Amino acid sequence: GMRLVTPHSPEQHALESAHQYDECYGLAFAQQLKNKDIPEGGSKAVNLIDVNGLSPAGKNFVMRKSVKAFTDTILDLVVDTEETRERIVDYYGRKEVLYLGPDEQVIPEDIEWVISRAAKRGYDTPAAFMSSKPRSGINHKEYGVTSEGVNVYLDVALRHVLGIDPTRESFTIKMTGGPDGDVAGNELKILMREYGDNVKVVGIADHSGCAEDPAGLDHAELLRLVHGNLC
Structure with a gap:
């Protein structure tokens, strides 16, 4: 579950930054309890974005760019290509399969971009990389x-x-x-x-x-x- 957190003030951003890890861990732990009977278990992603002083259009632009940056970072870690093998130190030694799901402030355009990016980057099952796709799957909301x-x-x-x-x-x-x-x-x-x-x-x-x-x-x-x- 990937959520975008956009505090309304510098002070609120500082507070969110201080407990971002705890929030993400707590959400992931709750997901693990809820999803105990499925193999994927539970996880969470919290993207903290500084949008203070931006216009509505500027805020939207930065949020969409943040989704793209986060997606590429995850794909850097899990896509098994010659390029990534050269740059990643793999202590796990086994292929990892990750799935994303849209949470707060993630919009359909983000989902479509994430899927297309996964395909372009060589992810084995790009259509499964994110749920709630506008033209397939189930829209949770x-x-x-x-x-x-x-x-x-x-x-x-x-x-x-x-x-x-x-x-x-x-x-x-x-x-x-x-x-x-x-x-x-x-x-x-x-x-x-x-x-x-x-x-x-x-x-x-x-x-x-x-x-x-x-x-x-x-x-x-x-x-x-x-x-x-x-x-």
Whole structure:
């Protein structure tokens, strides 16, 4: 899972830089737990990008260039060509197969470029180098793939740990992650689809802000933010 982190100020950039490794490790560890039954296991990539002082167009340009630079760096390490063999010191001694998946702020144009670059660089299975391709595979954000699984865990915890039947009883939720995100945005839609007025989202927060209401945030407004890809 590759995400792009673009802090809004020099101070925030410094804070993100200080805990970038810890964030990436924590995300990878969570992925490993979630993906324990598949051979790929779990991993994460966090690209911290300094966009302070840039115009919207400049920010977008730097983000796209960062995706390309990161992709080429990974391909330098894993593509087995005469050129890379001359420059890489390989202590592992075996071929490594890596897959990328789009996370925060990675757009379809990035995905298409990554696939074409992998093919150009000689990666054995370029179409498999990144998931959620616009014309094939499953778009995680559109179909809520991750969130559907998350909600199964939530439902089990509510029923068997807290003793709450969410289809009949009211319960509260606090969420980390904005309504424009893959997991949080789709989870909001699923919560309201499955439990209706029984679910009360009393707090929600991400890097751009937060909202809270002890009585529960307005469902219609939350869904408006989700469908509009708004923070």
